[in-house]
Amino acid sequence: MRTLPGKPFPLGATWDGKGVNFSLFSENAEGVELCIFPDREASVESVRIPLTERTNHIWHIYLPEARPGWVYGYRVHGPYDPARGLRFNPAKVLLDPYTKEVARRVRWNDTLFAYPLGDPQEDLIPDNRDNAAGAPLSVVVDPAYIWGSDRPPRTPWSETVIYETHVKGFTALHPELPPEIRGTYAGLASEPAIDYLRSLGVTAVELLPVHHHASEHTLVTRGLTNYWGYNTLSYFAPDNRYGSGTMTPSNEFKMMVRCLHDAGIEVILDVVYNHTCEGNHLGPTLSLKGIDNPTYYRLVEKDPRYYMDYTGCGNTLNMRHPQVLQLIMDSLRYWVLEMHVDGFRFDLASALARELHEVDKLSAFFDVIQQDPVISQVKLIAEPWDVGEGGYQVGNFPSLWTEWNGLYRDSIRRFWKGDGRQVAELATRLSGSSDLYEQEGRRPHASINFITAHDGFTLNDLVSYNEKHNEANLEENRDGNNDNISWNCGEEGPTDKPEIRQLRLRQMRNFLATLLVSQGVPMICGGDEIARTQRGNNNAYCQDNDTTWYNWDLSDDQKNLLDFTRYLVALRRGQPALRRRKFFHGRKIRGSEIKDISWFSPTGHEMTDEEWNADFVRTLGVRLSGDLIDERDSLGRPLVGETLLILFNAHYEAVPFVLPAHRKGAHWSLLFDTADPRAGAFRPRKSFYRGGRSYTVEGRSLVLFSLQETQSRSGGEKGHASPTSSTLSSENPTATMAPPPVKDSG
Known part of the structure; x- marks a missing residue:
């Protein structure tokens, strides 16, 4: 195959109309091979091409014969020495961190780990078995797309009403959609779905992660899957499980965005830049870990075999390295410029601001966001906490940011639960949480107000259960939060008693009304407006079934609640006193x-x-x-x-x-x-x-x-x-x- 030296930038595989430039960063690698596969299902590559050109730690090559649709991966050579944080293993085909499409999902088997599973020395010796048959593979894409007259709605924060939802769950059971597009980007772009969102009056959808992710090996062995998607594998590729197959996942996603924009609805992505699906030292080697482990991950300084874990997911991205910052910023700009999204909600955002150990408001991450001419102009929402020491940072993010206000959630729950000494706190949260945001010159819209979210009870379950019921997750009900500030109105779970059912409906109306009359930006958890239940599961991340999918067969009580929610959103839109900018x-x-x-x-x-x-x-x-x-x-x-x-x-x-x-x-x-x-x-x-x-x-x-x-x-x-x-x-x-x-x- 004819080769040319190529260029170091842009990173990834870039089709220029004549051929494809391949570019991969690895500071510590000793050699890199580009592997070309005959198709998406192949178990072995057709050819390995050594990358002999290296510029500033970037390995690159140009293939004049390469075309969009080509399937590829990398093998990266170097020492396998976990004690020094080095985990190179050329027996493992690795996903390009900049790939715009993933050819196939992870096919779990023991070869996807760089060490022999079950070995008494654990990860200290390499596994030399080839993993090509099960590895996720990259695809060369053609970025061309006709956007037409697409324009972002640019809804002011003071007029924004957010609807948090899941691409699949929202339409998986929708009776008005053809089966082939239920649960897909096309399903969310369909006329029935958009008509519903418009009738509800929301101005933005906040989508649970659409970056391509991998389900944890432990979940798969239990017959479960990571439904939420907070386990990112690729920061550029739309998850192909939401593709209907009628076009590439990227183009289908773009079509969805364009349709939502036509309806005046913004698209906000929930993004997970704090960790990846590769887990801790015993996790799989799928991409970054095998490309350059000490560059991409925060390692324990005294023993770099192990990972710093501020996320509770095994690893934390190394925000102190400029290449990691570049990866994140390139990803964010791609989703804005190429995919036309309108903003981001950053999962466990405190982990992104840890320069040394403490969360730092002046960290490099905030600096690059602040000065970036693209990212600084879109909606930025922080989940202002992580699981590390000092990670709870509600009210402490820079002025450019808005925040999920966890104090608002807890205060409103306590008040309607009937707890005492709550009215002063209630008043502060209703009026925009000035105690958290005003001192930094921020506005009420800095507070993203919510009662419920994907993580925790639904609104129906908040008024129906005192305790979590997560047995279906097969972790003996140990997972999920034990402190839900919930009240079951007198009986745990479903009941036929009319007085309890009516009280629960009243409590749901109370919560929704409080949310929509509060200063700040309201976020409705998708399905709360129709009293969606997860049967008491407050950690349904692994339930890709009717536990989490919306049931559109509504009772009269559910229809009434939906009408009331629509009324509240419309009322808020018509009342300037409910959405003050100051x-x-x-x-x-x-x-x-x-x-x-x-x-x-x-x-x-x-x-x-x-x-x-x-x-x-x-x-x-x-x-x-x-x-x-x-x-x-x-x-x-x-x-x-x-x-x-x-x-x-x-x-x-x-x-x-x-x-x-x-x-x-x-x-x-x-x-x-x-x-x-x-x-x-x-x-x-x-x-x-x-x-x-x-x-x-x-x-x-x-x-x-x-x-x-x-x-x-x-x-x-x-x-x-x-x-x-x-x-x-x-x-x-x-x-x-x-x-x-x-x-x-x-």
């Missing part, structure tokens, strides 16, 4: 007699210090002044919205709540009451209540009012406005309301 002042502004935010007890008076700190207090009212937002829109016009009153009651019994007086000639208009099972349904009348009168807030419920000017009445019941349209307006979602009138106890 933190509240908590004081009178511009000479007004009313504060921009005020907190009330059931007496109708502002909360006292004693009430804030009392153990028995489980009720709270908050008034958000829509005419005192003190912000301007993109055209420089003052933002003015309705003034809102939100009443929370986590007591098990009803509490009369005196509605605060606001100004003469104005009344409180009821928007919804979660105590009503029909909350979210439409009706043609508004219910008005005067300030100074009391409204009975039922036990474990949330009520929302808006302030309206008194309307003249031509007759009918006192305290109610004249009939209005029964059609929900997308421009003003408060034009209609869910519940029937509630008797004014005043």
